[in-house]
Amino acid sequence: MIDDEATPAHRGVDRALEVIAYLGAHPSGVSLHELAGATGTPKPTLHRILRSLRDRGFAAQPEPGGDYFLGPAAVEAAFRFHSGLDLRRILRPLLLRVQQDAGQTVHLGALDGADVVYLDKLEADLGIRLSSVVGGRNPAHVTGVGKALLAAALPGAAAVEAWVERHGPLAARTPHSVTTASGLARELDATRSRGYAIDDEESEEGLLCVATVVPLVFGAASPTVAISITGLRTRMTVLGVETLGTRLLGAVDAFAFRAPTDPTDPPTVKETA
Secondary structure: OOOOOOOHHHHHHHHHHHHHHHHHOOOOOEOHHHHHHHHOOOHHHHHHHHHHHHHOOOEEOOOOOOOEEEOHHHHHHHHHHHHOOOHHHHHHHHHHHHHHHHOOEEEEEEEEOOEEEEEEEEOOOOOOOOOOOOOOEEEHHHOHHHHHHHHHHOOOHHHHHHHHHHHOOOOOOOOOOOOOHHHHHHHHHHHHHHOOEEEEOOOOOOEEEEEEEEOEOOHHHOOOEEEEEEEEHHHHHHHOHHHHHHHHHHHHHHHOEEOOOOOOOOOEOOOOO
16 A cells, blocks of 8 residues: 655655556456555545546546556557566576575576476586586476476376376486376475475486576466576585575565565565665
8 A cells, every 4th residue: 555654756656556556457447436445545636647547548448437447558568578578687686696695506497398498597616517508408307497397387197197198208317317207296296395396316416406486577478487506416415405495485585576466566576685
């Protein structure tokens, strides 16, 4: 809701943003009465805000006296932003923060069929060179990033079975790789329960990885991406796998480029201090 101590100019901006956010969350339209109740804005003030938003295309009222909708200017701005979304630029500060915190190599990846495609990578001096490269691929079922993404995409054992039937057989990259649908389903269940995935020498021997999905502002319309911390198993074990996973979840939550829980609040990017 509006901060009563804000300046009048700030209150006006906040109220306009509340209206835009509420309209965006109700694509079937809302009445003036509902909008006033939801935002706590007096109707005379709301009339002025809506008139300004309509004049600039950020609100629409197709029928005089009828419901209000998000306007074409707001929709166009959102689609233009989404069509040119530069995930590397948006999420690079998050990768930097995670690497500075963990001191290990950090990846950003997306799912493409049965593979993970690496969108970005910040490499630490681990004493060995990892095989992953930006634009490169690895089998999703043996990587932390891949398992985090699969856990989000495949809700249960039946979905995992169907995915394995379509993309299998599952290759063994190391003796630790999961190669059965039942084994993968258990791994994805554990990932959902923890909130983060673990690759324990499944992709490359001697390496351990923790990874989690990064929620983005467009929800289901956004590309699904995940971030991982990868290092030598000996070092990662000393740092603590659970500790690293919990800190990774905290970093993502603090930076998440997503809509807030309250649809009347404007979307923001939060960055840890």
